[in-house]
Amino acid sequence: MTPQAIKVACSNCNLRELCMPMDLSVGDLGRLDELVATRRKIRRGAPLFSNGERFTALYAIRTGFFKTCIATEDGRDQVTGFQMAGEIIGLDGIVGDHHTCDAVALEDAEVCVLPFDRIEELSREVPALQSHVHKIMSREIVREHGVMLLLGSMRAEERLATFLLNLVQRLHARGFSQSELVLRMTREEIGSYLGLKLETVSRAFSKFAEEGLVEVKQRHVRILDTDALRAVVAPHEAGAALKRCA
Structure with a gap:
């Protein structure tokens, strides 16, 4: 346009x-x-x-x-x-x-x-302004490193938990809820980003819902137990790397 x-x-x-x-x-x-x-x-x-x-x-x-x-x-x-x-x-x-x-x-x-x-x-x-541009570029490098760690060392549930926690943290910095979000991307797109098949993403969402970690209604997601979701990825440095670059 x-x-x-x-x-x-x-x-x-x-x-x-x-x-x-x-x-x-x-x-x-x-x-x-x-x-x-x-x-x-x-x-x-x-x-x-x-x-x-x-x-x-x-x-x-x-x-x-x-x-x-x-x-x-x-x-x-x-x-x-x-x-x-x-x-x-x-x-x-x-x-x-x-x-x-x-x-x-x-x-x-x-x-x-x-x-x-x-x-x-x-x-x-x-x-x-120059310093700010450098920080933006550095943040992107850190984010890419975090994604590499995520894809290289995490199970499906850990990848999805990290993704949700990072997304809600970024949204919260913009004044949105700390526990609720609307997914603008499809599950297929999430899977592509996380290196997972669509069916695997859907199973991971279902598992989180069954365990009481999240409530899912189509694209609306509510995190019911943030600490438990964090515990899913706590052993991995990838979660910390993505958190730092949010």
Whole structure:
């Protein structure tokens, strides 16, 4: 969809503390307001960017959920991550000036467009912005390490428990419940991300429900026993790694 030419003021955005540096001077904050010139609305199922597309900007998610995925040799879509409001997406394009994955909206969404050449220019003048971009990139590295540990050492129930705990923690940081969430992704997409078959994900959900750890009503999930769910993954470093990068 064509970007809407609307002025966006970061200083007045309720997600600023999640996607922009904190403790900026009034002058520096005013300069950051100049960084975001447009917003884009993305309909559910539509791509924000696609593999091979020229990289020009990072995107701060204002509303909605996204998944990133790559096409495997046999034609399947491998989900590599889920992103939500307050997070920055598009870092994959920095290294080669082209995006290396698809970013698809899981629901109607809106993003703030951050032209990367402008980010580089302002980073030289506002050190806090440069530091913040480095922290975002570092967080993505830590997240990838956590996923590698998760896929390499965890059983199915441990993978799903880690995923749910990480997701609800990220949502809570945005003002949502500590124990309830609505899954914007399908169980098949969760399985793709966790390296599990759809049937295995469904069995793990059923097991958690039978043991009184969660209550599941279609895509609505309520965590009934957070401590017990944490105990499922407590022995593994992967759970801690994903927690650190939330």
